[in-house]
Amino acid sequence: MTLLDDLGGSAAERWDPEHEATAEPAFTGPVIELRDLTRTFPGDPPVHALRATDLRVERGEYVSVIGPSGSGKSTLLHMLGLLDRPTTGDYLLDGVPTGTLPERDRAALRGGRIGFVFQSFHLLAQRSVLDNVLLATLYSGVPRSERRDRALAALDRVGLSHRLDFLPTVLSGGERQRVAVARAVIASPHVLLADEPTGNLDSATSEGVLDLFDELHRDGLTLVVITHDDAVSARAQRRVRIADGVLTEVG
Ligand code: ADP
Numbered sequence: 665m666t667l668l669d670d671l672g673g674s675a676a677e678r679w680d681p682e683h684e685a686t687a688e689p690a691f692t693g694p695v696i697e698l699r700d701l702t703r704t705f706p707g708d709p710p711v712h713a714l715r716a717t718d719l720r721v722e723r724g725e726y727v728s729v730i731g732p733s734g735s736g737k738s739t740l741l742h743m744l745g746l747l748d749r750p751t752t753g754d755y756l757l758d759g760v761p762t763g764t765l766p767e768r769d770r771a772a773l774r775g776g777r778i779g780f781v782f783q784s785f786h787l788l789a790q791r792s793v794l795d796n797v798l799l800a801t802l803y804s805g806v807p808r809s810e811r812r813d814r815a816l817a818a819l820d821r822v823g824l825s826h827r828l829d830f831l832p833t834v835l836s837g838g839e840r841q842r843v844a845v846a847r848a849v850i851a852s853p854h855v856l857l858a859d860e861p862t863g864n865l866d867s868a869t870s871e872g873v874l875d876l877f878d879e880l881h882r883d884g885l886t887l888v889v890i891t892h893d894d895a896v897s898a899r900a901q902r903r904v905r906i907a908d909g910v911l912t913e914v915g
């Protein structure tokens with residue numbers, strides 16, 4: 665059984681609008697489409713963190729974005745995650761133009777369609793492993809009756825069933841990141857966004873997290889992994905380089 669099966673259905677089933685309000689047909693275009701998007705931070709001089717960016721990520725793709733510190737990686741991830749708005753240009757998520765949506769609608773899209781994994785895990789220190797994963801279902805459209813079973817299944821799949829009641833503070837870095845991955849996929853997101861997911865892990869532990877990403881990709885999940893690490897980037901099916909706010913395909 666695959667991880668996404670554990671979480672309630674095959675990849676294809678998950679993309680049906682089954683837990684969305686409308687019955688419109690599932691969108692089959694790119695999950696992510698940036699059109700001539702820029703992000704400039706005001707200042708003297710202004711910082712052009714993203715310059716005239718076009719990017720399409722198709723359903724089921726595993727894309728890495730590699731670039732040095734300061735090249736615009738986090739800015740890009742914040743954009744893709746609807747945590748920031750473009751200065752100019754458009755971002756379509758599942759074909760929905762997001763730039764002018766009110767914050768409430770952006771939050772709903774974020775909660776229902778995007779999973780996040782961050783370098784520093786961002787787990788709630790005072791909550792158990794199980795609660796950390798369960799809390800991610802609150803604004804995600806996962807029916808209440810399914811939440812606990814899905815959290816248990818997700819944690820089982822990342823190998824942490826024996827740590828349900830532990831606080832994140834007593835876990836190893838690799839275990840913390842596996843909790844974060846379970847949390848990121850429990851709501852069956854349309855895309856998983858990871859920002860330097862192995863940045864705080866040793867190389868052996870990193871391998872385990874990257875193996876998990878491979879497995880999610882095989883199950884049909886769309887992944888965008890942002891990294892400065894060539895070995896991490898090389899694990900993706902498609903590689904994009906970012907330098908000084910400009911994206912170019914590698915290879
Ligand atoms: P990376 O993640 O690749 O290290 P960032 O996307 O964080 O790069 O930053 C890209 C550029 O934008 C850097 O020059 C950074 O200093 C600048 N930057 C990022 N966030 C802000 C901000 N909130 N205000 C001003 N400048 C910023």
Ligand code: MG
Pocket residue numbers: 737738739
């Ligand atoms: Mg960064």
